[in-house]
Amino acid sequence: MNLKFRFFLPFIILGFITTTQAQKPWSGFGIESNIMMGKMIRHTPNFTGPLPSQVYSFEINLIKQTYGQKEWHERRNYPQLGLGFYYNNYNMPQVYGQAFGIFPNIQLRLLSTHNFEWTFRAGMGIGYATKPFERLPIPNPDNVAIGGHWNNVSPFSTDVRWRINHHWDVQAGFQFSHVSNAAFQQPNLGINTFGGHVGLRYFPVSSQPERIKRTLKPLSNRWLVQGRASIAFIGAAPADGPLNPVYMGALFLSKRYWSKNKVYGGVDYYFNTAKYSKLKAIEHFKGEEGVKSTQIAVFAGNEFLIGRLGILFQAGYYLHRMDEQKERLYQKLGGNFYLVQKEKGLLKELYFSAILKTHMASAELFEMGVGIGL
Numbered sequence: 001m002n003l004k005f006r007f008f009l010p011f012i013i014l015g016f017i018t019t020t021q022a023q024k025p026w027s028g029f030g031i032e033s034n035i036m037m038g039k040m041i042r043h044t045p046n047f048t049g050p051l052p053s054q055v056y057s058f059e060i061n062l063i064k065q066t067y068g069q070k071e072w073h074e075r076r077n078y079p080q081l082g083l084g085f086y087y088n089n090y091n092m093p094q095v096y097g098q099a100f101g102i103f104p105n106i107q108l109r110l111l112s113t114h115n116f117e118w119t120f121r122a123g124m125g126i127g128y129a130t131k132p133f134e135r136l137p138i139p140n141p142d143n144v145a146i147g148g149h150w151n152n153v154s155p156f157s158t159d160v161r162w163r164i165n166h167h168w169d170v171q172a173g174f175q176f177s178h179v180s181n182a183a184f185q186q187p188n189l190g191i192n193t194f195g196g197h198v199g200l201r202y203f204p205v206s207s208q209p210e211r212i213k214r215t216l217k218p219l220s221n222r223w224l225v226q227g228r229a230s231i232a233f234i235g236a237a238p239a240d241g242p243l244n245p246v247y248m249g250a251l252f253l254s255k256r257y258w259s260k261n262k263v264y265g266g267v268d269y270y271f272n273t274a275k276y277s278k279l280k281a282i283e284h285f286k287g288e289e290g291v292k293s294t295q296i297a298v299f300a301g302n303e304f305l306i307g308r309l310g311i312l313f314q315a316g317y318y319l320h321r322m323d324e325q326k327e328r329l330y331q332k333l334g335g336n337f338y339l340v341q342k343e344k345g346l347l348k349e350l351y352f353s354a355i356l357k358t359h360m361a362s363a364e365l366f367e368m369g370v371g372i373g374l
Contacts, residue, residue: 038195068212097131148185182366230369349373
């Protein structure tokens with residue numbers, strides 16, 4: 001299919017469907033499409049595969065402009081929510097193939113005037129890579145970045161947007177995306193791409209629904225003692241090795257501010273059973289295998305509260321490293337889904353967490369856990 005035709009097809013279809021009478025309840029709902037041309041990044045010396053001259057991406061994003069149905073909409077200055085469908089052509093079909101994904105996302109306004117706005121969008125979802133590393137039946141040893149078909153997809157973008165009218169917007173900006181399986185299957189260096197994009201948005205009724213405004217009471221800047229227990233699974237090297245659990249615990253303090261964010265800091269603990277099994281097998285560090293398979297770190301982070309969802313960014317420094325580990329710093333990106341959110345009582349927070357841990361641009365693991373706040 002011609003790329004230009006593919007780009008405009010969603011708008012042609014939606015425009016045809018919605019030429020009849022539009023219903024006011026659908027105000028704020030729309031669709032956007034972006035095309036991107038960019039580059040693949042050799043983010044580590046271990047990335048020995050070839051780099052394509054360009055990569056090409058295309059996405060369709062179903063969007064909803066919030067207008068105050070929930071209190072957090074107003075506290076967050078009425079963000080935009082989306083569900084995106086992602087396609088990436090790495091331009092080397094025999095090595096990297098293509099990637100398809102679906103990702104929930106949120107877009108925040110950084111600056112806005114009457115017809116102009118500058119925004120930032122973050123998303124995280126699941127994707128399928130068509131050509132991962134393989135030994136058999138068809139060898140693909142050059143792709144040392146992706147070890148399996150199913151992967152995490154994390155696209156980030158910033159846009160400068162011009163509102164033509166209440167139905168149409170045109171936009172341009174920059175985009176970065178990360179695709180990896182968080183060490184579920186080896187090798188797993190991940191594929192990072194960046195580039196520029198252009199796009200259009202269409203709202204059948206209106207992009208500017210009438211806002212609901214309330215007199216909101218500020219929430220207290222409270223302190224909480226928090227704990228989190230998590231587990232991750234990583235594939236042991238070499239490729240097609242066994243899957244091993246990593247057990248994690250965190251203890252930290254958090255402080256809410258501006259009624260919509262939390263800053264926090266504390267201690268992380270990790271026990272890597274893959275490393276432990278290896279040291280036991282080679283009879284290295286006899287009697288100290290547990291210590292040499294452990295990581296202890298201090299960390300600080302920030303969580304952006306969006307209703308029952310919290311989006312967190314965290315950075316940490318290792319006080320104790322595993323055997324053969326060189327990195328001293330790590331980062332985390334992920335989210336918490338809150339089952340309990342109370343202002344009073346002993347148990348004030350109870351949540352599930354899903355967090356990607358990285359060393360700069362290389363993903364180490366994907367942890368899933370449960371946490372509390374007292």
